[in-house]
Amino acid sequence: MVKRGYHHGNLREALVAGCLSLIEKRGPTGFTLSEAAREAGVTPAAVYRHFEGREDLIAEAAFQGYEIFADLMEEAYADGKPTDLAAFEATGRAYLSFANAYPGHYVAMFESGVSIQRSPALHAVATRAMGALERAAVALSEHIPAEKRPPPQMFAAHIWALSHGVVELFSRGSPGTKSPFPPEDLLESGIGIYLRGLGLVAPDE
Amino acid sequence: MVKRGYHHGNLREALVAGCLSLIEKRGPTGFTLSEAAREAGVTPAAVYRHFEGREDLIAEAAFQGYEIFADLMEEAYADGKPTDLAAFEATGRAYLSFANAYPGHYVAMFESGVSIQRSPALHAVATRAMGALERAAVALSEHIPAEKRPPPQMFAAHIWALSHGVVELFSRGSPGTKSPFPPEDLLESGIGIYLRGLGLVAPDE
DNA sequence: TGTACATCAGTGAACGCGCGTTCACTGATGTAC
């Protein structure tokens, strides 16, 4: 920690970090520009040296989240290694583990109300993240006989929705949350059954 | 509309209605006790004749939502008529159509941060709603050979998660939302593939 | 039917609060010569 007297050193990142931890603790509502500043040991006015305002700070947090997320997704996909099937499953799991490992980023991205259209850069990185999942779906779909092959974007959407639902309902302490099963198992088994339904996994095992 | 002078007539319900429409328009964050009062043509202080405060108002809105939801789910389940399979599918669809038809309630229930444990009444009605889905899952599970039968709560959780994910990601104008498919189709096809994976639907059709 | 009175459901003024944002400022840092 090289925080020194008058000049902070790296206020920009400190503010993002504060934003993330507040958002994680209290939800996107509970985040306050003033409080993030306070947490960084700085006057609220100082924030305006680095961001246009409250919204802009959250958007930056979301942006950084998407970058991490995109990296993780691409790493999970790994160009379809070892098999298209395994790679596809891995992207689904990557979604959940991202949500677990970066809860603040996750909330900033998906629950803060920040539009993906807010800036071209944000849009680009979000597209990159989803691109990995879509590529996985396309590769996988080629294992299905062409005449009974649903559009690959549909797989991607199904898996995305299932993962998001598991995260929102069972992985975070929101509503009733007497999670009957660990979220990992729930997602794993859900994806398994789903892939069987597509005829991509043997019905016996 | 029998709203008369000094006495409102039915302020309690008018406040709930105002709360719902605000929540629907602006999200759970954008809801203000004062504004709900204003919308009902009444002083903020008047709210305290009927509710303990802001939180309490939202909780009432959520409660009413759960009641509608529970009714819809039970109706969709219809004691397993005409078949266990059809009834199960119908409860999944009911989730989505509830979210469409009652967006304000939906947000109050699932995104406002109101805990289901807030009051016994709230907890009871939420349990009733989920009960329909669970009963549908139990009935359905009996069509699967006992030795390869996963726990029925797991189906219920999968379908719930998928439905919730579809709603959050593709049915409401939140993040990127260039929904590639209509949400109804997405959910329908997702459930279809899933049930095939369970061996409950013939793999050909 | 009329009157007295209790109860109920609102008012409106006031409070303290923390927010986001602006502004002129100043202390610290970096650079040219």
Next chain:
DNA sequence: TGTACATCAGTGAACGCGCGTTCACTGATGTAC
């Protein structure tokens, strides 16, 4: 190496705002006799 100066990154006071909540109050309604 030393000095002058531009630039940068903070301060702190101030602003107007709308919020949730409280309080003593008052107008409207319902009821007993």
